[in-house]
Amino acid sequence: MRRERLLFVVTLLLCLLGVFAVYSADPQREEGFGTKSFFGRQLFWNVVGWGLFGVFRFSDHKWFLKRGWLWYLLSLLALGAVLLFGESDETGAKRWLFSRSVQPSEFSKLALLLFLSFYLSQNRDNLGFWNLLVKSGFFSLIPAFLVFLQPDLGTALVLGVLWFGTLFVGGWQGKKIGFLLGIFASLLPPFWFFLKDYQKRRILAFLDPWQDPLGSGYNVVQSQIAIGAGGLVGQGWLSGKQTQLRFLPARYTDFIFASWCEQLGFLGGITIIVLFGILFWVVLDVAQRAKSLEDRLFAALFGIILLFQVSVNIGMNMGIAPVTGIPLPFVSYGGSSLLVNLVCTGIVARIASEAEGEGGKRWI
């Protein structure tokens, strides 16, 4: 019970913090509660999300795991539909369905997560070369490629990391993993030519944002200014100049961390980092204690993509990771992302409750 309660509390804190953060950076704050303001919508999605959390906590997650194939195929269909009928957002990327209410790429994370956990555990007797590298690679790269076409580099990367995490956690030999990383590294330069112009600019801007602080480096520079200007205790709730005067771009989505730090300073920022640290630890701890292999894989893989998204997002806010459009889980504004993360947490809570009492081996 202890692990599960900790998981619940930390997630709830992060979600509440997210609603406050969205409120403070909300350009339509005056609209108040309701669907016109961003924080109102975030609150609504939180209600829905926590409902789903309850559903998954108290239902048998095995049922979902066993139908991994189904979710996987559905997500491919949705991603295909996005490419065919999807709607574009401000950046020109086609990411949305149903009049910009659903972002299927977020759900594809959940689908792939469920599918890979199930697939690996089903084939646990021959986790050799073919099953792991080729088959899981094949299954992962299809949605990743579809997402990449939208284009949504960030989510495509998350899917890629999910696959790599599978290889790693799945017990693939260290030498082979090293070899694979080497191949990736050598593929990077030609990959450059397939990137869209704005993606190239982002990467260059990451390498030297002050080169063009008003152009491609703008995001990186402004978010660092916001964090730096916050100081130790911040400029005060709702009074950060970068956020309130709207110099900070995407201040209620991708750069919400910077906006938060500008207002509440180092102390506010470290709170978020510590909460995520605890969450990450709990999730991996649950993975260690899980009774079945699919549970263990699910929790571990969720922990990995959680770690990846958190560190890339916070890293890009602080100028030590490239700007890739990955939202901060639970905190950034966005319904699809929040729902997916709460569903995953719900399943992990279920796994934790089932593993509770098992004791498990000490592992740290």
Added chain:
Amino acid sequence: MWNERMEEKIRWRVSFVFWIGLALFLLLSARLWYLSVLREEWYRERSERNRIRVVFQQALRGSIYDRNGLCLVEDVPRFRLLFLVGSGDREAVLHRLQEVLGRDIVFSFRERAAGEVVLLEDMTLEDVVKVEENKSSLPGVLIEAYPARNYRGKEDIAPVVGYVGKISAEELEALGRVGYRVEDRIGKSGVEAFYENLLRGDEGYRRVEVNALGQVVRVLDFRPPRFRYSLQLTVDWELQKECYEALGKRNGAVIVGNPSTGEILALVSKPSFDPNILSRGVSAKEWLDLVQERSNPLVTRPTQAVYPPGSLFKILVALAALEEGVVGPGESFFCPGYFEYGDRRYPCWQRSGHGRVSFEEAIAKSCNVTFYTLGLRLGPERIARYAQMFGFGGDPHIDLLGAKSGLFPTPEWKRQAVKVMWYPGDTLNLSIGQGYLLVTPLEMYLLLSTVATRGKLYDPHVLLRVLDEKGSVVREVKPFLRRNVALRSQTWDTVIRGMEKVVTQGTGYNCRGLATKLAAKTGTAQNPHGKEHSWFGGFFPSDRPRFVFLVLVEHGGDGSGEAALVARRIVEWILTNRG
């Protein structure tokens, strides 16, 4: 095969992931510490710079008044339409603007500052009102007031007042350090240029807090632009206008002044220009049209153009001859209509000859033969020495930019410049003001002025006093005695009597019968460009001169004609209105 060892391996890998995660979280925390605690100050300053924009406002310039307090030039507000780039959809705003103003507009799109584009310069008040009324539907559109010069005196006084223009790249390079900016106005000629330091005021600024859209959130502090000094000129605008009109359709120059202070009361140059048009900025083509026009209106004729002085120069020869004793006041000369020297005959302007004339009559009738004789007796070196004493070929010390000096030929000059020796024929030409001799009208004016004061030459000036913002006097310009030409009083008396006789008995018959004692001299300057230039200059009342005047009518023919008639009109006006 699945076994406990593999299960163990997976658990080990998961814990490995944990350690990686821990390292990453520590890295993030360290970076956060670095940014928000260690480099706080640096980033806070960047944040300030982000949101605070300083908008400079052009310095005002002081007004310029004439000696009677009439306003000649002042700053008036004009309006320009700005668009702040990045605030709102540019195309939509421009479209809406066309609707609001009710016509198709060619926008200039000049980039004034970073992120600010000028759509319309010099808007009409009607347009300003229309835009202000529809401001809510025109995001990012801003009306900015800026000062512009309004010249109330136009062509008539332009050569004195001058004009302002945008600072040029070269001027900016030279003056950038003393606070001039790209958009600034700077005096380009006349008083505007010469007293730039006094006329230019302080620029204003507005520090505003802006948001990322460039919209002004609030004004942090504000200093209005101001001027420091206004100038009052010695020029009498009404007299100036009268002089300009007196020239009629002719080109030429008129100078009127006070000999005992150096004050210039009128300084006319024709053709002239409208400083309003030049100050607004002219296109390259308009500029070329102005400059390439045959009689360039941008040349200030009184100070920048040179002409042969003709007989007007005989005043100097007469003074030199008397002072040097080469002629006695009672001596008489015989003029048969020509002067024989060597195997050539040099004609008098009156072919039938003047017969026997006294020295004073020779001045009155401008008898060439007499002055040929005097010239030969003096020799070119002595004439040159006197010319130098009266300031010919030197700096006139007037407070207008670009004043030139004429050319005074000497035997040495001729050897060096023309590479030919000086012949007695050159002396003959020089003694009647022809040949190589070139003067500016101002130099002739200064000669007349010196005669009027019997040797005292005051620096000519157009600035009377400097006023501060409130209009109280901070500086009066005092007469500056440049030099005293000490000649015997008999010399002055004789020449002045001769000049009086010019009017009463001689070539100045067109000025006969005025209600004052006038001393004057005519001049008819032959020149290679066409009909003779017509000179007439003098002073009155001749016993205690209060006014010196000089009239030059380009290609006006005989000096006793056009120029004398112009001068008569001016003198009559002065006697009626300023007597």
